[in-house]
Every structure is written in C-alpha cells, then in structure tokens.
Amino acid sequence: MKKFINHPDAVVREALVGLAAAHPDLRVDLDAPYVTRAEAPRAGKVGLVSGGGSGHEPMHAGFVGLGMLDAACPGEVFTSPVPDQILAASKAVDGGAGVVHIVKNYTGDVMNFQLAADLLGDDGIDVQTVLVNDDVAVEDSTWTAGRRGTGATMLVEKIAGALAETGADAAAVAAMGTRVNEASGSFAVALTACTTPAAGRPGFELPEDEMEVGVGIHGEPGRRREKLLPARDIAAMSLEAIMAAKPVASDEDVIVLMNGLGGTPLIELYLLYGEVAGMLEAAGVRIARNLVGNYVTSLDMAGMSLTVCRADAEMLRLWDAPVRTPALRWGA
C-alpha cells in the first residue's frame, strides 16, 4: 500500500507540522506532542481535552478550536497517547476551572488518561472524565473491555465543547458529555482493511465480495463477515443494530452522523444517508441535525459508520452554537 509519507516513524510529527502551518488558530507542541487553541489557557474556562491514537483524522486535533476542544493529544498511529503528553496538554489548557477528559473506551486510552488524571489531581487540578463507548457492534473487543468509542466522540466533543464555552463548570460539562454518549449508538461496516504506515500492508484480508459487519476503527473484527449487500441493506442492518441497543421512539429528535472511514467517496456516504433518512422518516423519527462526511476515520479504510444520537432541546441548541475548528465550522 502506497502512502504520501517520508518515513513511517515520522508521519505523526510531520502531519502536525502541516497542521500547525495550516491553522494559525492552533498551537502545536511538537515535542509532547499536543495541539491547543493558540490563546489557551482561558482563565475561568474548563479545559476540554481529548486524544487517542492517530489515524482517525480529523479527530481529534481537527476538533480543537472555539466551541469544541481546548486540546488534543495525538498518539502514534493507532496507539494511545502517553500520560505525560496528556498531563502537559491538560496543564496547557487549565484556566483554573479544571479540565474534562473525553476518552474513547480503549484499554490503553483509559489507562493513560487515568494515570494523567491522577497526576493532575496530585497537582490540585480537578479532572472529570467522559468515557465514550457508543459502538453497539460488540460488547467487548480485541482492544477493549466493554463497548468501543467511535463516531459519537465528535458529538460529545461538539456538544460538551459548546457548553464549556458558556462558562459551565467541569462537572456540568462532563455530565453533558456523558449524556450525549448515553444517548448515542454507532455501527460500522468495512469494505476494505486499512494500512498503517508502519505495517505497510492491510491489517486484515477481506475477500473481494465480502464485508466486515460491525468493524472497529482500527480494523478490529466486528460481529461477522458476510457477502457484500446493497447499500440499502447495509444501512438497514446498521440502523437496526443501533435501535436495538439504543431505542429511539417515534416523534423523538435525533442527530445523525453518516461518517466515512477514510477511503469511501462522499457520493456513497450521501447515498447511504438517503437510505437512513428514509428509514428514520418511515419510523416517525425526526432527524433534527445531520453530518455527512469523513470525521472519525480509520486511515484509508473503505467503510462507513452510522451514529444516531437521541437529542433533547438543550443538546440541539449546543449543537447549533458557533464552532470554529479545522474540521467543523459554522456560525463563526
């Protein structure tokens, strides 16, 4: 598998050099490494910090900015950030009101964010943690105890980020993040594996007529492999899996994220979104807001994930609040 890189070991650092060059609103510490808003810390504002392995871009660094994250800690590709890195990023954005860690449920991430939180606590900095575990495909996986954190992460970051912008305290921001996570379910289907720069070849082999149903964002196995189906059937099985785990009543409002895993063209994502929208409409569920695009990816994997979040009026108001980040921007 060919890539636009110089050396597998330098990918994350060199991509951060590019991120810094492209976005003067951000400050990039190449050594830790972490990414913060240029003006961090802001006195009295809760610092919202997330992070995880690289390879899921634009998540997380692409969500740093007004109305969303204060800091992101990119690990090596598909590798958790280390505690020192999380510690440094958290301190860089602590404006005296404490920090909220948004952590996807992977064993390494959970452990390293916890270690960092302990160290921050020793320094008298209040840390609240939001654990994201929205992927309804599997109960446990090769990378996790419990459900994996995937597409809902960006909804948590957007909505909790908007609340943090209003001056809410750390407990309230974390409670909102947890509410969004609990209201969300995600399900992913892959048509191809992804290839990490270090490995240089696909993480698994998927025959030309098969798909991985319930795949994770590192290519970890899902529920089963089966013959490729029409998009309509894939949309239906994804939506059914989500609804079984996180039911939505007719007449409720939802936010829908039709997300690409990196190698799937937008024309296919819109086609899938059309299928999902038709099914939800038929069920009487209102799609109050939606996003279609590549937001939570798995390098070059051809695949999609669907996230449905049952949203109350407060969540929708926070969703609509101004946001200005590299990957998500409106009203600012």
Add this chain to the structure above:
Amino acid sequence: MKKFINHPDAVVREALVGLAAAHPDLRVDLDAPYVTRAEAPRAGKVGLVSGGGSGHEPMHAGFVGLGMLDAACPGEVFTSPVPDQILAASKAVDGGAGVVHIVKNYTGDVMNFQLAADLLGDDGIDVQTVLVNDDVAVEDSTWTAGRRGTGATMLVEKIAGALAETGADAAAVAAMGTRVNEASGSFAVALTACTTPAAGRPGFELPEDEMEVGVGIHGEPGRRREKLLPARDIAAMSLEAIMAAKPVASDEDVIVLMNGLGGTPLIELYLLYGEVAGMLEAAGVRIARNLVGNYVTSLDMAGMSLTVCRADAEMLRLWDAPVRTPALRWGA
C-alpha cells in the same frame, strides 16, 4: 472493487436523494437533475451555475449555497451534464441579471455548456462563461483540447460566488472567475486508480511501487509514471511544475489548496501541506489562505492535487466573505 451502492445506474440519483435529505437549504430536482439554493432565483442577483460529471464530490453540488454557487448540474459519473439539464438549472436561478457558467475544460462539458448558453441566449438570458483550465500537467489530454480544469474550480466558485453575492453584474463576476483561473495552477499525483460504479474495476493498473505523475481527475494519464518517491519529493515536483507554468514572485500572496482525490487520508494531506508550506516559505512566498481536505475528488482514488493561486487583496477579501454550503462554510 466494493462500493456502498444499490445499483450502478442509480448511484447519482440516490446520492442526490441523500443530499436533499441532508441539506434543507438546497432544492434538488431529481429529474433534470440539478441542485439549487432553496430560495432561488433571487431577483437581481447573477446566477452562478457549474456542473460536470459526478464522482468529484463535494464538487459541484457541495458548493451550492450562500456565497458560492446558485446551481450545480451533476452528470452521470465522469460524464458531462446534458444541455437541457444546464438550461433548466440556469433558468431556475436566473433572477433577471443573467447567469455565469463555470465550466471545467473537458470537451463534453465545454460543448454542452455552450449549447445551453446558445439556448439561453435565444430566450434573452445573458450568459457569461468562465473556462477553468488550471492543470499544468499536460497541454492536451485524452479528455481535452488544452489544459484540464481541476482544483482551481473551487477557488473560482468561491471567489466569483462571493462577488456575485455583492450584487455585481454578470460580466464582472465572470471576469473575476477568469482572473482566479489565470492566477492558478494545479498538479496532481495518483497512487491508485479510481473505480467507477459502472466499470466495477480500476480504470488503470498502477504497480505497487509506482505513481502516476500529473494525473487527471478521471484517472487520465499525466506526464509519466515513475517509482514512488517520498512525500517531500512529490510535493517538490508538484510545486515546481506549478511554478514553472504560473510563476509566483517572492513576497506575493497565494491561496494554497492541498486537495485529496478521495482515497487519501487527511493525515497524509497535512503531511504534504507541511512540505509545501516549508518550500513556499523558503521561497519567500506568503500563504495567505489555505485549505487542506477532500474537495475536488476522483471517487476513491488515492492521490492528491496541489493548487496554488496568486491572490490579490480583492481575491482575499472575497475568499474571506461568508460562505454556507455543504462542503465549505465559514462566517455564516
């Protein structure tokens, strides 16, 4: 090659169904088909119309909205829209001030937009045409007489669209579009071919250690094939090709678009952008504005295109003006 589709013949229509469901700000005529702003036409405003083969999403329908296009005409995948379609879209957005057609230089597009313009002229509607031919890789190609229109198209649409929003007349809007095109050069490199839904297999074969240098957005051949090089060398050869055809003096301002062709992860695009930014800085050229992402694509092709536009103060002011479209949004 596997895709999220129902049937190859239905891809464009079903993706438009999804686009309509996702974006209530747009009105989608599924029969013509074309996409306009929901409130079109606006009396007294020049109607900005573009279009071309599908498969380059988000271009063009993803650029319909405030501050950018009034209408887009999607053809079948890699197939020009037909004259009737362009005619209907143009009439739908003509608010009495005429229309401007933004046409990428491909033989079919040029012919069909010209036929539509003739018919509009017969109906007394003033049509100005901006021909986009920014791709410096080849002088002629399998799809064109003259240079191909690629990445600069979105810069033309953004900047001319912002001018149209101020109430400028058709001649002024078209002149600005032409200025942006003349100030822009693009160059693309592919690591893989793309696969159209109808063909079901890659349009060409590229060995595992080779790249296509100067590729077109339909996978048409470029300057040469050669062994894969490090990203730094690819960035350098792309920038040199552009600078040779469209020189930029040191101390001039440019807009840089580091564009993905659909199958390349964002982490690689940022890495490439970092290389380009370093080289331009070393040359004393100021990157006044930039975009990094998938904007002008070639289905699932792994590849990138670089566009450099020499920008004066007026272009930069128009670039910064509010835009609200599915794929580009700020200040609104």
